[in-house]
Amino acid sequence: MGVLHYFNVVGSSPPSKDSAVQVIYQDTEKVSSRPSKVTPHQRALLLRGPREPYVEVSDHPTPSLDGNREFLVRNLVIGLNPIDWKAPDFNFGIPELPYISGRELVGEVAISPKRRSRFKPGDKAIVISTDYRDLRKAAYQEYVVATDFNAARLPPSVSPEAGSALGVAFVAAALCLGVCAGLDFSTIADGPDLLSMVRQIDPSRLPEDVRDECLHGIDKESRIQKGDWLAIWGGSSTSAFMLNQIARLAGLRTISVVDVRKHAVKMATNNITRPDIVVDNHDPQRAIEIVRSATGKRLRFAIDTVGRETAGHLLECLQQHYATEDEPDVSTATPESAHLIGLTGLPKSSPPANVSFHNMPIKLFHEVPELGEALMLWLERLLSRGLLVPPSILGVSEGFGAVNQALDSMRRGEVSGGRVVVRIP
């Protein structure tokens, strides 16, 4: 049976007494390195039905490569995401059964891509598997298919555990900011201008369900820029951790709504990762008032990482942006549009005039190779230059057999302010 190691992370919640996980010791570098000999069959975790635990098998076919941009990695560490337990519990995002889950990992390259590539056998790579319909790319198996445009080389300064836990949140944050809010990353380590990129691509190549967001989500004149405020609700999530860092690197001012009792100390200790202003979420109406007054009623951009209800709170924060008779100082004849971006839900009602609702277009990452590649090359530069701090690793489990227990901890809300990862020996 796998064991979960809990680190001493300031501000993180320890597991409860009756938790299935054990507190063992602090440890960061235990990833095994053995020569890769790819076998026709492999170990994998299968989901056989909704609301069932994952089952380990040892005779699952090793996935095969297709095209000249795919390569095969031997799995070293899996980063666990909320979708890994939410999909089976709520029966969504499971296109076939048995299903293989898992959205991110660090692996060692076993077979490199056919075409010239920056990935060579033996290299360690961060692999981000947003393409959940392609089971060959899922993380819950010994050998995983990666594409060179959805993977990044792991720099020596980043541990495999940390590398396995940052990719999905990075991509989500970059697409929220770069496409939905139109933030140009070119001033940060020569990052991409995603909005210009998607508008130069032949529209027929953009996935149909995200085409409108890409082409008409925001006017060029309304793009978020240096000095603008960004409000984030759910500031303790890993996505928010990445959003806040990228936003501040671009010169935005961030205001983050979190459970201050849980997260204040940790958030205050690191100057690179702390938001400009932290607001407690305990009393939502009070939090809305604070966001409004702190941003001088000029808030135009807000991102929710929690759900529909808290996205509604952010909508209230944004609506204050418009002029009132009492406060003509913020009045403009035609107020600039405001933008509410949801990672996991938006208010049910239609958006009011001058507010646009945005769903983060995650599909762009794996369906538009040049965009995915631009993000991965940028991630490599950000990590190797130490510009991006990886999320806290709150626990490390060993072996596929430990995944169900670790997901149970997430179900119980015990994983807060960081990620749990699973090493594959």
Ligand SMILES: NC(=O)c1ccc[n+]([C@@H]2O[C@H](COP(=O)([O-])OP(=O)(O)OC[C@H]3O[C@@H](n4cnc5c(N)ncnc54)[C@H](OP(=O)(O)O)[C@@H]3O)[C@@H](O)[C@H]2O)c1
């Ligand atoms: N559409 C996409 O492609 C995409 C991509 C990335 C993320 N997402 C979604 O965005 C959301 C955030 O993802 P993430 O990976 O950033 O999250 P995360 O790092 O796992 O953090 C989630 C936060 O949710 C809170 N939480 C955890 N368990 C909870 C519970 N039982 N009840 C209420 N709150 C709970 C915790 O806040 P406290 O610290 O206050 O406990 C935790 O910090 C998720 O819903 C995820 O599925 C979607």
